[in-house]
Amino acid sequence: MHLPNKIWLPDLVGKGYREFWNFRGRYNVCKGGRGSKKSKTTALRWIYLMMKYPLANLLVIRKTGKTLRDSCFTDLKWAICRFQVEALWEWKESPLEMTYLPTGQKILFRGLDDPLKITSITVAHGVLCWAWLEEAYEVLNEKDFDTLDESIRGRLPEGLFKQWVITFNPWNAQHWLKRRFFDVQSPDILATTTNYLCNEWLDEHDLQLFEEMKRSRPERYRVAGLGDWGAVEGVIFNNWTVADLQPLIPGFANVYNGLDFGVSDPNALIRFDFEPGQKKIYVFDEYFQGGISLEQLAAEVKRRVGGAYVTCDSAGSQQILELCRMGVRAIPAKKGAGSIQYGIQWLQGYDILVDKRCTNFIREISNYQWQKDAYGNTTDIPCGTDDHLLDALRYASEPVQHGGVTAGIRI
Incomplete structure (x- = not known):
């Protein structure tokens, strides 16, 4: 040597x-x-x-x-x-x-x-x-x-x-x-x-x-801190499966796009096809990247969605304006009181098929859980960590949650 x-x-x-x-x-x-x-x-x-x-x-x-x-x-x-x-x-x-x-x-x-x-x-x-x-x-x-x-x-x-x-x-x-x-x-x-x-x-x-995680988020500490296996009890979504969706993409006619902004967290873009008659949602594409400029984000969004609408986190109003200036058809999510719980409940009513290449989304949905109170009882509030693509999915589904079709543009 x-x-x-x-x-x-x-x-x-x-x-x-x-x-x-x-x-x-x-x-x-x-x-x-x-x-x-x-x-x-x-x-x-x-x-x-x-x-x-x-x-x-x-x-x-x-x-x-x-x-x-x-x-x-x-x-x-x-x-x-x-x-x-x-x-x-x-x-x-x-x-x-x-x-x-x-x-x-x-x-x-x-x-x-x-x-x-x-x-x-x-x-x-x-x-x-x-x-x-x-x-x-x-x-x-x-x-x-x-x-x-x-x-x-x-x-x-x-x-x-x-x-x-x-x-x-x-x-x-x-x-x-x-x-x-x-x-x-x-x-x-x-x-x-x-x-x-x-x-x-x-x-x-x-x-x-880590000590703060141990105190305030013990379930996450067990996995992210101590390296134990992720918990499967108390997960929010059990209505999803992994599949190879690539052969189906050319036939998708009702595609919706959602974007959650990140600064220290990653930017998270999700794309899905909605088939109401089949009670199915096909999550077929994701983009999950931090540390990039708005120009880079705009270029990536346009490359993936073309001229389709993208429903974005309304908290990023300035980012939405800038994306629009750069040619992205960005619109704000409505959100509002109770929108998280309603969005989750709506998504639970459909079979969610996830393309096997959407590895970040699979990681998130596998571990998305309800918070527990001080006595260990499950609440109706999601944990709110490692959920960027899931947030983007809720934003993207808003138009169909409320019966609209604005964002459903064929790719």
Whole structure:
């Protein structure tokens, strides 16, 4: 291994991940809460192992390829800098790729837009024996993972091992990941749970946020703080299923669009087709992105909806005016007293079919719950966190909730 100075790994990696770091079986699976340093630790481990094993290559995967640059790619660059070995690595962004210069080993990055294309990946030097699936909860179809799994195959040189590292937040206890990796025992599987309590690099302010979450939002704290599986009791919507809606989109004739604005939170655009005679709602498209300008948001909305109306959060009146100036047909939601409860009740009256690519919406609707009072009793107020696309869905459905058809424009 080429390191400029001797490095004491515990000083760089910290505590809480010894078993994860040393495991050599095929499936190294780690679920964790916010701030659990699972992604940073995974990135450090991969850079360390790449420099230790000169014939190994790594494939890094997320559901959507464009999300890799600002997540895994950035974390791996951070790990290289943390080890102070920048001079030994080269990286490029088009396409995303990293090369360990002393040997020519590669770290390749792919999105799960077409899992069959991933299975044909080859490397020029050594073997492709490792893979990292980040935010694995986004992969809703277990068969897609089975196809991915086939990309790590073949005879290995002596001393190497095949391994998947699978990292995710445990938003939904119904996800296939729980059944496949956490509800079984196998020498090929290490399934661990970590949380912010093992992250010694969180400051006092970070810890205070978790303590406040523990006090005011105990259910969220259990999942986002402690890394437990998301609760399924008390969910608001149980009238939804995941499907592949792409073949149906050309026939959608009553499409509605909703937009929830974000500043620190993401902007959330949702699109659905409404079939009153069938009592069905088809959620077929989402856009979920923060940290962008209004110009960028307008361009994305126009690209997706064309000249159709978009019902927006009326609290963003200035944003609505600006979007209109930029050519978006933005209209404010009526909202008003009781509109949240009425909108939820209206949506509960329909079968909601969600396209499997709408992973953020699926995460939200899986975990959308009623608040509980101080005595643990369920109220009629939703928790109001991680609900941006659901809010957008309520805004989009306002015209049909009240019998209007203004926004229903064929795409």
